[in-house]
Amino acid sequence: MTFIIIKLHLNNLIMEEGKQLESFEAKIAAGHKIEPKDWMPEAYRKQLIRMMSQHAHSEIVGMLPEGNWITRAPSLRRKAILLAKVQDEAGHGLYLYSAVETLGVDRTELLHQLHTGKAKYSSIFNYPTLTWADIGAIGWLVDGAAIMNQTALARGSYGPYSRAMVRICKEESFHNRQGYEIMMTLAKGTSEQKQMAQDALNRWWWPSIMMLGPSDDQSPNSDQLMRWKVKMESNDAIRERFIDRTIPQAEFIGLTIPDKDMKFDEKTGHYSHGKINWDEFFDVIKGNGPCNAKRLKDRNDADKNGRWVRDAAIAYAEKQLKEKQAS
Amino acid sequence: MSNDSQWPVWEVFLQGNPGIPHKHVGNVHATDAEMAIQNARDVYTRRSEGISIWVVPANAISASSPEDQGAFFEPSNDKPYRHPTFYKIPEGVKYL
Ligand SMILES: [Fe+2]
Ligand SMILES: [Fe+2]
Numbered sequence: 001m002t003f004i005i006i007k008l009h010l011n012n013l014i015m016e017e018g019k020q021l022e023s024f025e026a027k028i029a030a031g032h033k034i035e036p037k038d039w040m041p042e043a044y045r046k047q048l049i050r051m052m053s054q055h056a057h058s059e060i061v062g063m064l065p066e067g068n069w070i071t072r073a074p075s076l077r078r079k080a081i082l083l084a085k086v087q088d089e090a091g092h093g094l095y096l097y098s099a100v101e102t103l104g105v106d107r108t109e110l111l112h113q114l115h116t117g118k119a120k121y122s123s124i125f126n127y128p129t130l131t132w133a134d135i136g137a138i139g140w141l142v143d144g145a146a147i148m149n150q151t152a153l154a155r156g157s158y159g160p161y162s163r164a165m166v167r168i169c170k171e172e173s174f175h176n177r178q179g180y181e182i183m184m185t186l187a188k189g190t191s192e193q194k195q196m197a198q199d200a201l202n203r204w205w206w207p208s209i210m211m212l213g214p215s216d217d218q219s220p221n222s223d224q225l226m227r228w229k230v231k232m233e234s235n236d237a238i239r240e241r242f243i244d245r246t247i248p249q250a251e252f253i254g255l256t257i258p259d260k261d262m263k264f265d266e267k268t269g270h271y272s273h274g275k276i277n278w279d280e281f282f283d284v285i286k287g288n289g290p291c292n293a294k295r296l297k298d299r300n301d302a303d304k305n306g307r308w309v310r311d312a313a314i315a316y317a318e319k320q321l322k323e324k325q326a327s
Numbered sequence: 328m329s330n331d332s333q334w335p336v337w338e339v340f341l342q343g344n345p346g347i348p349h350k351h352v353g354n355v356h357a358t359d360a361e362m363a364i365q366n367a368r369d370v371y372t373r374r375s376e377g378i379s380i381w382v383v384p385a386n387a388i389s390a391s392s393p394e395d396q397g398a399f400f401e402p403s404n405d406k407p408y409r410h411p412t413f414y415k416i417p418e419g420v421k422y423l
Contacts, residue, residue, distance in 0.1 A: 035393065039393075039394075091373065313362065314358055
């Protein structure tokens with residue numbers, strides 16, 4: 001008897017869950033956003049936490065290679081711009097961490113995962129910024145590639161993530177333009193300056209097109225993630241759009257894309273690129289890029305060195321509260 | 328001393344221009360209201376998006392629940408007479 005009741009109960013639960021899934025998917029198909037308190041499948045929640053936290057980590061780790069040049073920016077104008085750009089990236093990290101927190105994870109936990117090397121962040125930030133031109137290349141190419149990805153994600157189904165993306169995209173176009181302006185200025189300068197710009201493009205081009213993720217045959221986009229609008233477009237589709245837009249920009253300032261096999265395909269109307277060194281990409285992801293160890297150390301140092309400030313702020317707030325209660 | 332907390336969450340509301348309502352824009356972590364306002368300024372108004380900021384402790388907000396959305400808001404659906412378009416006014420009648 002109890003057995004039957006339990007079984008009936010289970011059946012009800014399964015039916016209930018099926019109905020919830022149905023209305024969840026209908027909502028997404030109709031273009032509505034899913035909000036934090038709405039019912040969502042566990043797989044949806046997990047995938048979003050993974051993606052959004054990696055995205056948040058990428059924003060704040062991305063501050064490190066650029067921060068490297070703030071004190072050495074070639075003019076006060078450039079310094080003010082770079083400071084504002086890096087501050088924006090901190091802001092992006094904050095928007096994103098706060099969006100992940102709506103899924104019931106704590107920021108402390110996410111940062112812990114980053115600092116212990118358990119969480120991933122974008123492969124691109126494990127490359128060094130050797131010259132001032134690298135700051136130009138990052139804004140132009142890395143922020144440019146990120147914009148392609150983020151405008152797609154802004155159409156995603158999870159409300160807080162999509163709203164954060166909309167906000168971020170608005171701020172990114174300044175990042176993109178200031179980078180291009182740096183490259184343009186160098187390309188119009190002395191032959192050494194032009195060479196410096198070309199050298200930066202040579203080093204950042206491949207990592208930039210790789211940062212958009214493995215090619216579609218290596219990363220089959222699950223239909224489910226597409227249907228749930230967690231993933232909006234395939235990596236290769238986003239990469240193609242980025243390349244199509246960037247090549248004319250390079251040509252305009254007289255720089256050469258370091259890909260001998262790159263050519264415009266009249267039939268498709270797109271550029272086709274040479275072979276991408278995916279071994280390098282996966283190696284960097286695994287932790288063997290030129291700067292992985294340094295980035296992790298710098299993040300950990302920042303966390304450790306800022307600890308007393310956080311403790312002091314808490315102590316101060318507690319003291320204020322006590323005084324207020326006593327009076 | 329304390330465990331390394333990321334501080335309580337405050338929801339942030341911005342007034343974009345004089346005369347319009349404050350609108351929710353996101354949240355910040357902060358130890359107290361004063362710090363929450365400063366952080367909100369840095370995080371949400373870097374491009375003069377606002378002229379006034381409200382911060383509210385996140386745990387002080389009560390919200391209607393999505394499951395009850397239907398039952399909660401539907402009663403107004405069958406009251407079309409609350410809208411001016413419900414009433415037919417003959418042509419020629421002005422200012423109504
Ligand atoms: Fe960013
Ligand atoms: Fe950016």
